[in-house]
Structure formats: structure tokens, C-alpha cells
Amino acid sequence: MVQYAPTRLDASFAALSDATRRGVVEQLARSDASITELAERFNMTLTGMKKHVGVLEQAGLVTTRKIGRVRTCQLGPRRLAEEMAWLERYRRRWDARFDALDRVVEELTRQEKRDERERRR
């Protein structure tokens, strides 16, 4: 099991807090793209897109390589994104379950208290 340092995870979550950057990751999941292509697709300047890609790159979510004059971006180490997705999917499933459990338990607890009061009367 790879243990990710919290700082690294924080960087990944922070990188994905931005809608454009999420869009870029989504786009790169479909196919690699150059910075120019990404800038066009997201309707922003080359400089702006470079910054976004830089943040994603630092977070380990995207890697880039330069071939000639074109910098191509692709999704970074799949494992990180996949493991984060796995844990989060798993957590959400249990979170939903436990929310529902909470409601059942609270109802039973209330019922029990009510029954006790009735008995004391």
C-alpha cells in the first residue's frame, strides 16, 4: 500500500478545487492534449492555462513533456488519482449508509425513551 503524505494529498485536493483544472483533468482522461489545445478549449490565454497545468503538475495529477515546440499534457501517475477515487467512492458509500443508519438509530432511541416515559406514568 502506498501511503501518500498528507501534504501531497492536500495539494491534489487543492489542485482539483478549481473548476477549470477539474475540466482539464477530465479532458486529459479522454486524450492527451497540448497546452495550446487546452487553452483554446477552455477559452483562456496560453499563460493562464500554463498556470493551471503547473498546479496540476505539482500536485502529481498531470505530467507534461515537450516535443519540439509543443508541450503535451497527460494524466499523471494514474495510481494517485485512482487511489483517491477508490477511497472517496468507498467513503461515500459508507457515509450514505451511516447517514441512513443514524436515522434508524435515532428513531429507535426516541421510541425507546417514549416507551419508558409511558411506563413510568
Place this chain on the structure above:
Amino acid sequence: MNASGEGSIGPVKHRTTVVRTSDREVMVTRTVNGPARIVFEAFAKAELFQRWWVPKSMGMTLVSCEMDVRLSGKYRLAFDVGGPEPMAFFGTYVEVQPPARLAWTNEEGGEPAPVTTVTFEEQGGQTLVVLRERHPSKESLDAAGTGAAEAMIETFDQLEELLVTLGGSSGR
């Protein structure tokens, strides 16, 4: 968030945490608002269990739920997942210690079966639930995050979900 039927001054919603404690084990923790006795009951009585185990957001419907909660007793859950046949999950209770501990095997995937162990620890009227799923192999655990039924639903929106989730989590 759909909170219909809930009181407006309900208790705090506790956080659910998930940690992979090893290649083959994942641990889920959550504090539940109620005494261990009642939380245990919600795990051990079919009529209660089926009210929470498959919340709507999972996209599956529980069509039957049989539970014989005692040592070596069996359980069987059948889900409607939109296909022609219901999907069955079944296994055996291997530890039953009310209201502190419950463990069962998950035999639908063949041998050796993953084992789920739940402990209930009461703390001031609330209960800390610690659930561990121990799998025979790393591959088995990896696959558990995307069980067959869930995989069907999630394949389409997997990436989108990842992004939304990650985006949402960063706010904490």
C-alpha cells in the same frame, strides 16, 4: 441533500473516515447517535438492517433480506440492479457478541471469502462503529471499491464523480 422526515434540530452528522490499513484491509469509522445496544440491533435485525444498508443513493434496491444472526448463522441479500436477475450477496456470521462485536463472511465472490468485522464502542450515549473488511488479496480489496453492481452504475460517471468528489472534499 435530501433530509425529508428529519427533525430540524437533529444531532450533528459525524464524519465517516476510510483508511486502507494494509493491502488487504480497509477500515471505516463513524460515530452513530445512539447507544451500542440499539446500533447493534440495527445491524442484526433484518427489518432494521434493510432500512439503512442500501440507501437510495446507491442506485440498487434490496428485494429480499434474510439474516440469521448467531454463530454460524447465514445471511442472504438480494438486490435488483436493473438486470434480469437479482444480484445476491451471502455469507456466514462468524462472530456474534451483542452489543460489542459482529463479523460475517462475504461468500458471493468465492473462496477464500473476505471477512467484515464490526465493533461497537459506546461513548456517552453515542457509539463508535469501526468496520474492517479483510480481503484475501489486494486485488480482491481493490475490486471491492467497485463491486459488480456499483461498477455498472459508476462506470459511466466515474471520472465525473471523482472530480466532483475531490472538488467537494477540498472545502473541508
